[in-house]
Amino acid sequence: MKEKLKKFYILIPVLGALLFISILLIIFGTSPIEAFSAILNGAFGSQQKFLNTSAFWVPLLLASTGLLVTFSAGLWNIGIEGQIVMGALAASAVALNVEASKPVMLTLEILAAMGAGGLWAGFTALLKTKGKVNEIFGGLALTNLSIILTNYMISGPWQPPEGGTFRGTAPFASEALFPLLASSKFSPLALILSISALALVGFILSNTYFGLKLKSLGKNHYSAFLLGVSSDKEVFLSMAFCGALAGLGGAVRVLSWFDSLRQSISGGIGYLALLVVMLAAYRVILVPFIAFFFSSILTGSISLQLKTQLHSSLGGILTGVMVLFVILFGDRKKIFKKKMDQNNE
Amino acid sequence: MNNSELIAVLASILLQASPLMIAVMGETISERAGMINLSLDGTMLLSAMAGFIAAYETGNVWLGFLAAMIVGAFFALIIAFGTINLKQSQVAIGFVLTILGDDLSAFLGQNYTRLPGPTLGRYSVPILRDIPILGDLLFNQNVVFYIAVLLTIFVWWFLNKTQPGLQLRSVGERPEAAFARGVNVNLIRYAYSIAGGALVGFAGAAYSLAIKIGWSEGHTRGIGWIALAIVIFGGWAPIRGAFGAILFGATKTLATVLQSKFPEVSVVAFNAIPWILMIFVLLLVSNEWVEDMILKLPKRFHRPLRKFLRVSPPLALGEEFEKK
Numbered sequence: 001m002k003e004k005l006k007k008f009y010i011l012i013p014v015l016g017a018l019l020f021i022s023i024l025l026i027i028f029g030t031s032p033i034e035a036f037s038a039i040l041n042g043a044f045g046s047q048q049k050f051l052n053t054s055a056f057w058v059p060l061l062l063a064s065t066g067l068l069v070t071f072s073a074g075l076w077n078i079g080i081e082g083q084i085v086m087g088a089l090a091a092s093a094v095a096l097n098v099e100a101s102k103p104v105m106l107t108l109e110i111l112a113a114m115g116a117g118g119l120w121a122g123f124t125a126l127l128k129t130k131g132k133v134n135e136i137f138g139g140l141a142l143t144n145l146s147i148i149l150t151n152y153m154i155s156g157p158w159q160p161p162e163g164g165t166f167r168g169t170a171p172f173a174s175e176a177l178f179p180l181l182a183s184s185k186f187s188p189l190a191l192i193l194s195i196s197a198l199a200l201v202g203f204i205l206s207n208t209y210f211g212l213k214l215k216s217l218g219k220n221h222y223s224a225f226l227l228g229v230s231s232d233k234e235v236f237l238s239m240a241f242c243g244a245l246a247g248l249g250g251a252v253r254v255l256s257w258f259d260s261l262r263q264s265i266s267g268g269i270g271y272l273a274l275l276v277v278m279l280a281a282y283r284v285i286l287v288p289f290i291a292f293f294f295s296s297i298l299t300g301s302i303s304l305q306l307k308t309q310l311h312s313s314l315g316g317i318l319t320g321v322m323v324l325f326v327i328l329f330g331d332r333k334k335i336f337k338k339k340m341d342q343n344n345e
Numbered sequence: 346m347n348n349s350e351l352i353a354v355l356a357s358i359l360l361q362a363s364p365l366m367i368a369v370m371g372e373t374i375s376e377r378a379g380m381i382n383l384s385l386d387g388t389m390l391l392s393a394m395a396g397f398i399a400a401y402e403t404g405n406v407w408l409g410f411l412a413a414m415i416v417g418a419f420f421a422l423i424i425a426f427g428t429i430n431l432k433q434s435q436v437a438i439g440f441v442l443t444i445l446g447d448d449l450s451a452f453l454g455q456n457y458t459r460l461p462g463p464t465l466g467r468y469s470v471p472i473l474r475d476i477p478i479l480g481d482l483l484f485n486q487n488v489v490f491y492i493a494v495l496l497t498i499f500v501w502w503f504l505n506k507t508q509p510g511l512q513l514r515s516v517g518e519r520p521e522a523a524f525a526r527g528v529n530v531n532l533i534r535y536a537y538s539i540a541g542g543a544l545v546g547f548a549g550a551a552y553s554l555a556i557k558i559g560w561s562e563g564h565t566r567g568i569g570w571i572a573l574a575i576v577i578f579g580g581w582a583p584i585r586g587a588f589g590a591i592l593f594g595a596t597k598t599l600a601t602v603l604q605s606k607f608p609e610v611s612v613v614a615f616n617a618i619p620w621i622l623m624i625f626v627l628l629l630v631s632n633e634w635v636e637d638m639i640l641k642l643p644k645r646f647h648r649p650l651r652k653f654l655r656v657s658p659p660l661a662l663g664e665e666f667e668k669k
Contacts, residue, residue, distance in 0.1 A: 024452075076436060076440075078440065127624065127628070130632075131627075131628045131631070131632050132631040132632055132633065133624065133627040133628055133631060133632075134627075136383075136436075137570070137573070137574050137577075137623065137624075137627055138624065138627070140570050141574075141620040141621075141623045141624045142620075142624075144567060144617075144620045145617055145620050145621070148613055148614070148616050148617045148620075151613045152611055152613045152614055155611060155612075155613055156611050156613075268444075271444050274440065275441065275444065278437060278441070310452075310455075311451055311452045311455040313447075313448040313449075313451035313452045314452055316444065316445075316447075316448035316451075317445065317448045317449055317452055320441060320444050320445035320448055320449075321445065323441050324423075324438070324441045324442070324445060327427070327433055327434075327437055327438060327441060328423075328426075328427050328431055328433060328438070329431070
């Protein structure tokens with residue numbers, strides 16, 4: 001009985017987060033039940049809404065999948081936000097400058113996006129291995145540079161012909177965009193790509209020597225060294241792999257969620273993906289479910305803002321508090337360890 | 346550019362650097378005690394917002410700063426509790442708080458954007474302000490500047506010349522040895538994390554109440570990360586950290602000056618300067634080839650150059666301490 005109860009321990013921090021948000025909502029004069037049902041309705045209320053939640057989910061899943069690899073290697077790839085942005089930029093460059101049939105366009109866009117994301121992550125890895133610059137700082141600086149580059153392109157070379165609004169480029173030609181389902185933003189092709197990536201990563205991490213090397217690197221740098229794992233090479237490969245998936249996620253953002261390059265093209269998906277993987281405690285199988293859960297909260301809170309004027313950052317607060325509470329209190333083994341040690345004495 | 350213009354530019358650099366200096370001092374004392382507070386960017390956003398609202402509602406700037414310091418101290422307390430008592434990762438908690446602080450500031454401050462509120466103004470120091478050049482540069486400044494300078498001197502003195510400062514450094518360098526001498530390592534770490542967090546909160550409010558007046562979503566976004574990088578560049582030393590802050594303050598002013606000189610270049614491009622500088626300074630202080638270059642020079646330059654260019658973190662930075 002006690003064992004069964006312990007399995008539900010993880011729910012306590014989640015309920016704590018809901019309570020926190022409820023108090024916040026009451027302070028702002030909104031009934032929590034109404035707000036939560038508005039979020040649910042915004043995420044799942046109609047077929048269209050459900051498809052849009054799924055469309056938000058796909059790039060988040062791609063980024064989270066990439067992060068599984070870097071986290072396994074013990075790396076904090078906070079620069080993933082910039083890798084998504086670079087992917088979006090590269091896909092836009094192809095979309096704006098190449099004219100070809102849809103299959104050719106999509107192939108080129110995807111390759112360019114994965115290359116650009118991988119390159120940006122590779123820079124971060126080289127700064128770490130060759131320059132001893134911590135990947136958190138290298139990644140953040142590169143993220144900001146990628147955002148500045150986006151704003152520069154939008155306000156300069158890629159300005160729409162009717163004059164720059166600083167908000168985005170002109171919409172791309174329809175050949176450049178992902179085929180979408182039922183006038184939603186959801187692309188089945190992008191979903192297939194992201195599920196394959198997840199399966200590939202699950203396979204690499206649990207069944208290959210490369211996966212074992214990464215994990216040994218993440219767990220203990222000294223034992224990895226003894227195993228003969230050249231950590232520089234693994235750091236580069238895992239970062240570039242993650243960056244390529246993040247870049248693909250950026251392409252999905254411009255080619256299905258939007259139809260052009262926008263100012264905040266990633267919208268914080270990279271940071272959200274970091275939270276997803278942290279909440280999943282780095283377990284592959286949990287990642288798609290948590291990513292979908294987060295997607296529904298985020299898309300739901302956007303429609304909450306339209307309905308009640310409450311700022312859509314509420315969704316971010318809910319996910320953030322949840323992850324914070326789970327990190328702090330979710331690991332019952334660690335919390336109860338002290339107690340057990342005392343009992344054993 | 347004539348003299349008075351030059352003085353105005355230099356004075357503006359010092360003003361831009363002031364809140365950075367305060368945040369750098371806060372993070373420096375926290376990290377010297379072994380505690381990484383990675384949440385600076387979120388903490389500063391939330392405290393800038395809280396400081397503005399508190400000052401707006403009460404009409405008193407100092408109550409605004411007080412509210413901001415409480416917010417900063419509270420975030421640092423969460424990190425200290427999570428890492429010391431619950432044994433979780435400092436980086437993980439700090440990162441989540443960064444994101445959370447950003448979202449909370451956007452949500453809680455949503456009804457207070459772009460409002461005029463009370464501000465902390467300029468103060469001319471009598472007599473000293475009449476010194477030529479220096480008077481205009483140093484003694485006719487915003488109050489935040491005086492606070493930043495006095496704080497830097499105080500932190501330097503405290504860390505290097507006092508007994509409690511020695512104790513602070515010992516828990517960040519060799520906690521076991523400090524413990525063996527009867528120091529309560531975790532209590533000291535709690536105390537300086539919270540004090541450091543409060544200073545970071547003060548720095549956040551310095552933006553909304555003095556440097557970049559008012560509140561809007563993402564008001565100080567990015568500055569917390571720059572402050573964290575300056576702490577590394579500063580080699581965890583207060584005076585050097587203050588110079589790092591001035592260097593980055595200068596990039597902000599430089600961008601404004603360059604913009605007026607080269608109007609044909611996109612406004613956006615100049616925003617890249619601090620981030621390029623960030624990569625550059627971090628490469629400079631931690632890279633191996635800098636050491637190689639130093640070794641190629643005559644021997645008598647080795648020590649001063651190494652002292653000038655190279656840094657090393659507190660030995661027990663980010664590591665938890667357990668009584669044995």
